[in-house]
Amino acid sequence: GDSVTQTEGQVALSEEDFLTIHCNYSASGYPALFWYVQYPGEGPQFLFRASRDKEKGSSRGFEATYDKGTTSFHLRKASVQESDSAVYYCALGPSNMGYKLTFGTGTSLLVDP
Amino acid sequence: EAAVTQSPRSKVAVTGGKVTLSCHQTNNHDYMYWYRQDTGHGLRLIHYSYVADSTEKGDIPDGYKASRPSQENFSLILELASLSQTAVYFCASRDNNNQAPLFGEGTRLSVL
Numbered sequence: 547g548d549s550v551t552q553t554e555g556q557v558a559l560s561e562e563d564f565l566t567i568h569c570n571y572s573a574s575g576y577p578a579l580f581w582y583v584q585y586p587g588e589g590p591q592f593l594f595r596a597s598r599d600k601e602k603g604s605s606r607g608f609e610a611t612y613d614k615g616t617t618s619f620h621l622r623k624a625s626v627q628e629s630d631s632a633v634y635y636c637a638l639g640p641s642n643m644g645y646k647l648t649f650g651t652g653t654s655l656l657v658d659p
Numbered sequence: 660e661a662a663v664t665q666s667p668r669s670k671v672a673v674t675g676g677k678v679t680l681s682c683h684q685t686n687n688h689d690y691m692y693w694y695r696q697d698t699g700h701g702l703r704l705i706h707y708s709y710v711a712d713s714t715e716k717g718d719i720p721d722g723y724k725a726s727r728p729s730q731e732n733f734s735l736i737l738e739l740a741s742l743s744q745t746a747v748y749f750c751a752s753r754d755n756n757n758q759a760p761l762f763g764e765g766t767r768l769s770v771l
Binding site (some may be wrong): 587588589590592595635639649650651 | 703751762
């Protein structure tokens with residue numbers, strides 16, 4: 547079945563560092579790919595999505611590019627802030643925009659001021 | 660503004676007791692979902708619904724029932740709560756424009 551792998555369970559950075567959170571997927575066809583952010587005590591919030599090869603999604607300074615060749619959708623930000631400390635989830639939806647998303651296990655980002 | 664409201668926000672239940680978690684959306688969305696969040700597992704789909712009076716099983720439905728009496732309301736029912744069902748539960752409705760689930764604030768359930 548479809549699956550999403552986030553290899554980093556935790557990432558620790560300092561303010562203004564460059565961020566990369568890796569996301570790789572396994573699915574047939576062209577699934578839609580999503581990034582969510584979750585702050586403590588809140589529900590996950592939608593950041594952005596991409597649905598075709600080479601498409602870039604972006605929001606709030608974060609971006610990711612759909613790469614079918616490497617089956618990846620890595621999250622990047624050029625300069626992180628303390629307020630970016632949160633858990634980030636990569637998710638996958640079927641290409642026919644069916645009923646559900648499959649989420650990765652999440653990456654906890656901690657940014658020191 | 661699109662909103663998904665869950666109640667209660669937290670609950671303590673006894674093993675073997677019945678628990679009902681409620682969700683209300685004002686978004687006019689067709690699809691609604693119940694997810695469970697556990698450390699190390701991310702978010703896993705329990706049940707979902709795409710129309711009132713109909714529910715479907717997700718990936719981990721055992722021990723849970725769901726009810727969708729109207730487009731706006733979607734409940735998750737634990738008939739016989741167990742220790743293993745201690746978790747945070749999230750309800751979501753799906754945005755018709757970007758197909759992305761819009762999540763509520765979550766319900767923290769502790770089964771003792």
